[in-house]
Amino acid sequence: MREIVCRKGTVSSGVRVVPEEVPIALSYGGSTQAVMMGTPSDLADFAVGFSLTEGIIASAAEIEKIEVVEEPKGIDVQITLVEHKEDALRQRRRHMAGPVGCGLCGIESIEQAIRPVPQLGTVDITLTGQQVAAAIGALNDAQPLHGETHAVHGAAFFVPGRGLVAVREDVGRHNALDKLIGAVMAQGIKGAEGAVVVTSRVSVEMVQKAAILGAPILIAISAPTALAIRTAEDAGMTLVALARGADFEVFTRADRINTGAMSHVA
Incomplete structure (x- = not known):
């Protein structure tokens, strides 16, 4: 995309790479469950991760098929569940009081928003x-889209002794984490084997999603909210935030972070 660049009093023309953002519908059995604005990549991972973190499935084996259908104004990710999960989702829809605003898909009450982890x-x-x-x-170093655009979030899974085993990017921080969770599940890696690493602030939903994956450690570049800290504490999760270079702060379960051993790097 062409642009006018003004820097230090000098005006010039240039070209800027920007990320794509499109409506992405997540549909089950022909009915749309949610529409998210997101980056149109790694959508099969997104479908699996979203389905897990929204409580629609308990494992990837409960998804029979994922089909990505491009529409004129967006993308429809059509997810086919095993029969008993399709039935359970239909019952869940019947009990929903009405449409929700935004932020938490398919949530009909405060109790569901602050769900146990x-x-x-x-x-x-x-x-x-x-x-x-x-x-x-x-x-x-593992975010090519962010390197080009400086406009997307990243989420990764770090395993001691192996380093990063999966990385996903998206304009939405929740989407990036859902995509990561789907990628980790696809590789058959257990959440308990490592740490989730994100480039965003830590809201309660980020803690909830990491806990559903089973990750005992969540590391973030930015700060957490008070509710995120309480939720991580309730889950028994180690929450590390404001991680910039060698600097970081540990908010919960500091016993999993050995600050005295600085010689070994995975």
Whole structure:
């Protein structure tokens, strides 16, 4: 896209690469469950991750087929569930009081918005301070779309000894995390094996999604909300935020972060 550039009193013309943003419908059994504005990439991963974090499925095996259909003004991701899940989703729709505004798809009450998160229990994983820094640095280097546009969020999964095993990008931070969760599930990796790393602030939904994946550690570049901290604490999740280079803050379950061991990097 062509642009006029004004820098230090000098005006010039140039070309700027910008990310695409389109309506993405997520449909089950021919009925649309939600429409999200997002980046039209990795949509099969998006379908799996969204379905899991919205409680529509418990595992990827409960999805029979995913078909991405391009429409004139957007994309329809058509998801076919196994029969008992299709029936359960139809019952869920019948009990919905009406359309929701935005932010939380298919939510009809305050109680559902502040839903209980899975308890992570005893998870034998720790990271050194250097590994936290390495995870953030690796994510910064593994975002080609952000490198071109400086306008998208990234989410990654970091496994000690292996580094980043999956990275996904999207104009929406929730979408990027859902895409990541779908990618991790597709590889057969268990959430308990590593840490989720994100380039955004930490809202309660980000903690909820990471907990549903089963990740014991969530690392973010920006700050958390108070509710996100309380939710991470309830889940038994280690929440690391404001991670910039070697600097970071640990808000919950600091026992999983070994700040005294800075020599080993995965």
